[in-house]
Ligand code: BDR
């Protein structure tokens with residue numbers, strides 16, 4: 001059965017391919033895409049998202065949301081990784097499509113409140129819009145089937161030792177979301193280091209459909225750029241493997257079919273005050289959490305490892321056969 005979904009993102013390179021997967025998936029009906037400041041500033045994010053939607057061959061509304069974080073504005077963006085424009089400065093034409101007038105948070109609240117059945121929600125960026133939506137209308141938490149988030153790291157971070165970019169960028173927002181009762185699946189960095197990759201062979205298959213399908217064309221160009229970066233980084237570690245592991249792509253794949261990853265339920269807390277650990281997802285892996293003070297806190301399904309074969313099959317089948 002097709003599931004209705006809202007996607008919140010800060011469209012950089014991996015958000016872009018993740019959106020292309022969601023938009024082409026027969027399992028998902030994307031009701032709208034909401035944009036948030038993160039990888040790059042909000043204007044770039046909106047522009048990139050519109051370009052991605054056009055390449056997807058689908059017509060889905062795009063909404064602009066928050067351009068600053070909840071409290072500590074001024075965190076460094078991720079332009080060093082995603083390029084100044086957030087899409088690797090690749091020559092994708094300017095969009096013809098325009099952004100909606102409604103604010104992203106209004107769209108999220110309205111859509112969830114009006115939904116006849118609980119809907120799905122995916123976040124691929126900092127959680128500023130999502131936190132604001134929960135604060136604005138706390139009843140939305142009862143009408144979400146599953147919130148799937150690319151967020152956090154169990155064993156390590158990327159932006160700082162223990163903090164992953166999306167949480168690090170706006171920890172107060174992440175805390176509001178993680179403290180809420182919404183059913184949650186967290187796709188952290190860990191499965192990207194354990195099966196959550198696309199091999200060079202997978203990328204060649206996608207490239208072979210580039211002339212036929214505009215979404216494969218866009219994805220191929222993005223992957224080629226990402227592969228070059230991965231090779232450069234790999235050289236530092238004497239790692240010559242040719243692969244990409246876009247975090248947001250895996251998160252959308254998990255939202256489509258969570259059997260592609262190994263999931264374990266944990267209580268997860270967001271650190272907002274630590275000198276070295278601000279933005280850390282504190283995953284309680286003690287054996288006896290039932291003794292903890294927060295013993296009734298809802299657990300989060302955390303993805304720990306991915307099945308590479310199943311993951312790449314899902315992506316390839318979706319893009320080649322849709
Ligand atoms: C996350 O941070 C961003 O740079 C990516 O788009 C992804 O959502 C990975 O840490």
Ligand code: CA
Pocket residue numbers: 009010011012014015039124125248
């Ligand atoms: Ca992102």
